[in-house]
Amino acid sequence: GAVVSQHPSWVICKSGTSVKIECRSLDFQATTMFWYRQFPKQSLMLMATSNEGSKATYEQGVEKDKFLINHASLTLSTLTVTSAHPEDSSFYICSARVHTTGGQYFGPGTRLTVT
Amino acid sequence: DAKTTQPPSMDCAEGRAANLPCNHSTISGNEYVYWYRQIHSQGPQYIIHGLKNNETNEMASLIITEDRKSSTLILPHATLRDTAVYYCIDLGSNDYKLSFGAGTTVTVRA
Numbered sequence: 001g002a003v004v005s006q007h008p009s010w011v012i013c014k015s016g017t018s019v020k021i022e023c024r025s026l027d028f029q030a031t032t033m034f035w036y037r038q039f040p041k042q043s044l045m046l047m048a049t050s051n052e053g054s055k056a057t058y059e060q061g062v063e064k065d066k067f068l069i070n071h072a073s074l075t076l077s078t079l080t081v082t083s084a085h086p087e088d089s090s091f092y093i094c095s096a097r098v099h100t101t102g103g104q105y106f107g108p109g110t111r112l113t114v115t
Numbered sequence: 116d117a118k119t120t121q122p123p124s125m126d127c128a129e130g131r132a133a134n135l136p137c138n139h140s141t142i143s144g145n146e147y148v149y150w151y152r153q154i155h156s157q158g159p160q161y162i163i164h165g166l167k168n169n170e171t172n173e174m175a176s177l178i179i180t181e182d183r184k185s186s187t188l189i190l191p192h193a194t195l196r197d198t199a200v201y202y203c204i205d206l207g208s209n210d211y212k213l214s215f216g217a218g219t220t221v222t223v224r225a
Contacts, residue, residue, distance in 0.1 A: 004158075006158075032211055034211075034212070034213075036215075043202075043215045043216060043217055043218060044153075044159065044215040045215075046212060046213070046214070049211065049212065091156070093158045093159070095158075095159075095213070097211055102208075103161065104161070104211070104213060105161060106151075106158035106159045106160070106161075107158050108157055108158045109156070109157060109158045111156075
């Protein structure tokens with residue numbers, strides 16, 4: 001149990017375009033999901049907290065208008081990177097918090113490359 | 116920012132126990148000790164967590180000192196697939212945000 005999926009697993013896009021990444025909790029409900037970013041040889045950095053049915057909470061320094069988060073259901077959160085630039089190339093990872101137990105489980109990550 | 120400190124790297128031999136230390140110098144009474152690991156190019160994987168008592172599951176054992184200022188994750192029989200970056204994290208019972216430090220890069224050698 002407690003499986004989290006992400007789609008796509010990797011994506012290449014051109015500079016200036018937008019990319020949507022999906023995060024799904026497959027066998028549990030997640031009222032809270034989290035989005036992280038990880039650059040090569042660095043640790044995970046929390047970008048934002050996504051709460052079902054309400055606006056996301058962004059960490060300091062993360063542009064909310066550039067990284068749009070939608071959490072419309074208890075099993076799905078999406079991250080849209082708008083007007084992507086090469087510096088947005090990174091490994092994006094989501095996690096989902098199990099409502100009943102509080103445990104947090106991570107997706108496999110999405111590798112974004114902006115050319 | 117991460118509140119725990121870990122050695123940057125560690126080697127261990129396949130089949131032997133791996134003991135991974137973590138210092139929790141600022142841990143508060145209601146914070147749990149969590150351990151995750153991240154295998155290269157994958158999302159982090161939950162390993163184990165505890166509050167005061169030692170814990171064991173199918174993956175590992177967790178030893179927490181009486182003052183809770185340090186913990187040790189024990190992988191009883193390390194395999195090559197245990198090569199990963201291991202993170203220890205302090206997390207309050209009402210706190211949802213996991214703050215990842217640099218972790219310990221564990222390399223299991225044949």
